[in-house]
Amino acid sequence: MANTVSAKKMTRKIAKxxxxxxxxxSRMRTFVRKVEEAIATGDQSNALTALRAAEPEIMRAAQHGIVHKNNAxxxxxRLAARVKALAA
Structure with a gap:
């Protein structure tokens, strides 16, 4: 348990x-899951729209340090490749 005022403040900041x-x-994972579900159904147009919605969310998460830029x-x-493969 924190004792000093500054340590108590840091625990509040960390929790926030x-x-x-x-x-x-969670928001990023939800968007990714929507793309994967659309891919599973085999509907390319639906998967493409889901991917277009998910891409900015994933990159925004990378900007905020939730995931690494290369990971994003x-x-x-990989999602784009899977969506593209639906056309074949």
């Missing part, structure tokens, strides 16, 4: 930041 990060991570790029790239 953790809640925000958890919300952002890899996620988007």
């Amino acid at each position: 930041r953790t809640a925000v990060n958890r919300s952002r991570r 790029s890899r996620k988007v790239s």
Whole structure:
């Protein structure tokens, strides 16, 4: 348990930041899940619209430090490849 005033303030700040990060991570995962569900159904147009909605969310999460930039790029790239493969 924190004793000093500054340590108590830091625990409050950390708790607030953790809640925000958890919300952002959850939002990103929801968008990714929507794309994966659309891919599973085999509907390319639906999957493409879901991907277009998910891409900015994933990159925004990377900007805020929720995921690493390369991790976000890899996620988007792999989802795009899977959506593209539906056309074949």
